[in-house]
Amino acid sequence: MSERRAGVIAYVTSAVTARSADAGAIVAAVLAGTAVGGPAAGGLLAAALSIPHLIGPLAGRLLDARERPGPVLAGAFLWYALFLVVAAVTLPASIIGAAAALAAAGCAGPLVTGGLSSRLASILAARSTADATAADAASVTQRRGQALDALTYGVAGTVGPAAIAAGAVLLSPAGALAATAGLLLIAAVPVLWLPRTHRTAARAAGGGILRVLLTSAPLRRTTVATVGSATALAAAPVIAAALASSRGAAPSSAALLMALYGAGGLAAALLLIARPLSGSPERLVRIGVAVTGVALLLPLAALLAPSAETAIGGVAFALLGASNSALFAATLAARTEYSPPGAAARVFATVAGVKVAGSAIGVAAAGLIAPFGAGVLILCAAGVCALTLTAVALDAAIASRPSRAARSPRTSLAP
Missing domain, CATH: 1.20.1250.20 (MFS general substrate transporter like domains)
Known part of the structure; x- marks a missing residue:
């Protein structure tokens, strides 16, 4: 072997x-x-x-x-x-x-x-x-x-x-x-x-990972996209519960939607193993955030068609899970590509940590918004993705100005 x-x-x-x-x-x-x-x-x-x-x-x-x-x-x-x-x-x-x-x-x-x-x-x-x-x-x-x-x-x-x-x-x-x-x-x-x-030589250097995440433009945008999308996707189980409540269904139907969310993610991961993503990792992340934002809007169709709410909701959550899996694979590619030599573990662990924080904020906010109805909650979650994509695009536009054109995608930890 x-x-x-x-x-x-x-x-x-x-x-x-x-x-x-x-x-x-x-x-x-x-x-x-x-x-x-x-x-x-x-x-x-x-x-x-x-x-x-x-x-x-x-x-x-x-x-x-x-x-x-x-x-x-x-x-x-x-x-x-x-x-x-x-x-x-x-x-x-x-x-x-x-x-x-x-x-x-x-x-x-x-x-x-x-x-x-x-x-x-x-x-x-x-x-x-x-x-x-x-x-x-x-x-x-x-x-x-x-x-x-x-x-x-x-x-x-x-x-x-x-x-x-x-x-x-x-x-x-x-x-x-x-x-x-x-x-x-x-x-x-x-x-x-x-x-x-x-x-590597950079491995012996001191701390400064937060500085790296802030000054390396691709890593900065990847981190913003990761945290923003995690905040939005954390609302998924609350949206599932709100959809179940809107039609007077048992709480178990929300669990079914989340099971389909997981199944969609697994299916997408298997597909990406067979047909891997290609192209710039940063571009893939942006596309992933955009697709996730659209996927978050799909459960609205279930509210607009009560007679087929269960079927539409199931398909919507499966597609949402698939978009999450593809976005996650793209963010992993970006972290791998843009991490400074000898600092990959710190970059990965730090981004994972702030992602958990974003998820915690997202689920807490979703709980506060839920009383206003499933529709409002869905729009707010999709709005977070839209704001995230806007922030990433603005950062890219600012970074592309001539005064910053020479900045390297990688930032060394060495003094």
């Missing part, structure tokens, strides 16, 4: 397992907290687990500083697992203690998401001269790998919460939270087989 094939197998196995745990842990935290102290406690525990994702620059730096990513990632998975168990054991006695444990667990989150994704490009580059001498063939391999990475998130986002729901019934919400740690223990094994990465 080639080094690249072995690395991809190890990566996918670890990514699906660890990200299933990450996606399931947030659901388990909400269920466990709600069972002990009501919805407010559930929200507190979810926030405690999510907020530490913002330490992406620090977590990513740990990974960028090592030639062997496996031990760092395995250590992060074990840390995550340990504090999930501590939270589950602590929860019956102290909600605050459980929140502190979950905050500690969440510190490993950026490495499970962006940090792990940042290693995929080097895995796919292994033996590239032997497998494909042409640059365009290497690019196709990278784009196919980015679609595969999007697929791991899609599978994890489906499997993780479903496993937690089953565990909460068979065990208890706290027991399901503790059981999530088992997935992380499993993921810590194959991640040790990830190949080494090459050290």
Whole structure:
């Protein structure tokens, strides 16, 4: 078996397992907290687990500083697992203690998401001269790998919460939270087989990732597009619930719409593995934001045609999930292309962290807007995408002025 094939197998196995745990842990935290102290406690525990994702620059730096990513990632998975168990054991006695444990667990989150994704490009580059001498063939391999990475998130986002729901019934919400740690223990094994990465001069430099994200025009626009679209897409489950409420349907119909959203994302990721995206990553991101904004408007058709609302809503959410998957693959390509040498993990982890923050803001705002009706909520979500696209376009126009024409897409971390 080639080094690249072995690395991809190890990566996918670890990514699906660890990200299933990450996606399931947030659901388990909400269920466990709600069972002990009501919805407010559930929200507190979810926030405690999510907020530490913002330490992406620090977590990513740990990974960028090592030639062997496996031990760092395995250590992060074990840390995550340990504090999930501590939270589950602590929860019956102290909600605050459980929140502190979950905050500690969440510190490993950026490495499970962006940090792990940042290693995929080097895995796919292994033996590239032997497998494909042409640059365009290497690019196709990278784009196919980015679609595969999007697929791991899609599978994890489906499997993780479903496993937690089953565990909460068979065990208890706290027991399901503790059981999530088992997935992380499993993921810590194959991640040790990830190949080494090459050290660069920029790797020894100090911090400054936030400066890089602000001064590198393509990375800045990619970050804005990522956060803006995440804020808008976070409204999807609230839109599903609002559509169900508008026709007096059972809450389970909202779950069905979100299941179709997930199915659409998985189908799109599989299609992109077979037929990878091509072209400038930044251009693909802009197109992805525009398509996502249009897809967010599609559920309006369900409101305009009550007799076929269920069918139209299902198709609309499947297409919305597909657009999200394609946009995510495009943003991964942009992060890979524009990250400074030796700083990929910090870029990936930082963008992943602010994306989580954007999602949290989006779902909170959607909850506040929901009482005004599904139509208003849909228009607001699509409006966020429109504003995001406008901001990105304005930034590109300003950056293209002669006084800034010589600015390099890449910004070195070296002093």
